[in-house]
Amino acid sequence: ENKPAIPIIYTLNIDGTSIKINSELIYTSTDPVKGEVVKPCMIVPELMGEIENPIYILTNNEARTINVKLKTNGKAKSGICMLAVPRGWRVEPINHTFSLSQKEEKLLSFKIFPPPSNFTGYLRAAAVSDGVTYSQNVDLIEYDHIPTQLVLDDAQAKLIKTDLVIKGNKIAYIMGAGDEVPECLELIGYDVTNLTESEINLENLKQYDAVLTGIRAFNTNKYLEYKTKVLHEYVNGGGTVLVQYNTNHRLVTKDIAPYPIKLSRDRVTEENASVQLINKEHVALNSPNKITTQDFQYWIQERGLYFPNEWDENFVPLIASNDTNEKSKTGSILVAEYGDGHFVYTGISWFRQLPAGVPGAYRLIANLISLGN
Structure with a gap:
């Protein structure tokens, strides 16, 4: 909390005892809905x-x-x-x-x-x-x-x-608890549309090169219980769906992916934790940007959170990482082919790395979005 711009000290004398009360200059107004509104006095540059x-x-x-x-x-x-x-x-x-x-x-x-x-x-x-x-x-x-x-x-x-190539252009975004990922994707040339519930239908989705769900979308959007089938049909027809992290508590559906997947509380909290590329030949690590361990430099706060710890054999894990003295975790990026398209589940903290301007995070998510394009 800010220190008062204009502090005021009241000194009271009660029966010979001095009591000091700290306060500040405030501005009071009346709002037709909220009633009395009190704001601090602020000093700003001219x-x-x-x-x-x-x-x-x-x-x-x-x-x-x-x-x-x-x-x-x-x-x-x-x-x-x-x-x-x-x-x-x-x-x-x-x-x-x-x-x-x-x-x-x-x-x-x-x-x-x-x-x-x-x-x-x-x-x-x-x-x-x-x-x-x-x-x-x-x-x-x-x-x-x-x-x-x-x-x-x-x-x-x-x-x-930075060296960055994107494939595909039109992205559909299904917002969850709230993040700045759509604005960040627009910074590198994507045309991003935030979808409403009624717009999540197969015919409408066909115009997009990829569909992304925001953080905790499957925790906060009750309607996704009935829209997962649409997303899976979109993938089956050749689309790419990328689902960002959800907590394993209070999911609106467990059928997030077209194949079985189980979320856990696994995470990597050290932003500088070493990263191993465990499927180096996978297209998502090679096209359109060649991903190396250098792309995991300068990350902030964490690698990711709520990784799956069990998944169907159709999923391919791309990287492994772990905190100090903990077991290696391989569920942070899982890619599966389904029909003619691709489904990606990722617990990587894109919602932190992209607004912070981490170059490697942009290169990697561009590759995931580009799958099939």
Whole structure:
């Protein structure tokens, strides 16, 4: 929780005893639905900059447009805005001049040109006005069940230049408990559509190159109990379905896959745990991107969770990994052919790795999506 922007200390004297009470300056308003709403007083920069996306992934040497949003929180401001790029990158123009009136927003566009080699680093935005440099963005966190929080972040974005090829283009996504995977897939060129319950029918699915289910989709979407048959028919006809992790408790159906599979609580919690490729010749480890153990560098928090520990012989495990002093686990990525298509069950924590901009995670999930394309 943030420290008070404007703290207030009340000192009470009760019968010769001093009691101090800490408080803060607050703002109270009335909402027609919620009633009285109390918010803390906040101090923000007079001028803020925000880069449009938190991550930019470049897979070739073509320029990429970067948009920066400038916003005044108080009086009018004018000056120059610039992007700081890592060594080896180039930006055009060098800077933009701007003039903003009170509480105005403006979008400024730059083009960045990547180096020929692979790279991971950061892009930073700054604006200079009246001799003062402004390089922060405000992230406001507002939920009914917690106090409003204000986070001041640097105006920056992650830059990734990597060898990455995708096959197929149109992806259908069935959201579960909520994740940012669809937005991440769009960063590397996929056209992603979030499906509603009524849109999960065989005729509609035929237009997509692959169907992905979000994290815990089979825990949170009751209707999937009746839609698994549709997904299996889609695979049988030549489609690819990729199911992300679900917990083994309160599944809406145990028939997630077209073949028997049993979920467990197996996981690998060490993000740097060693990974072995146990079926090196499998197409999912070779096309369109050649996967090596180098692709498992720079992962965050964990490898994955709730891996299956029993599965039908039609499933092929691709990798093995384990935490220190624990047995090797091979259920994190399972691929099966079914009819003319492919079914993938994976407990890999894509929902963490993709938003964090882990290059190897993008290369690997692109291969899984590309199966059959």
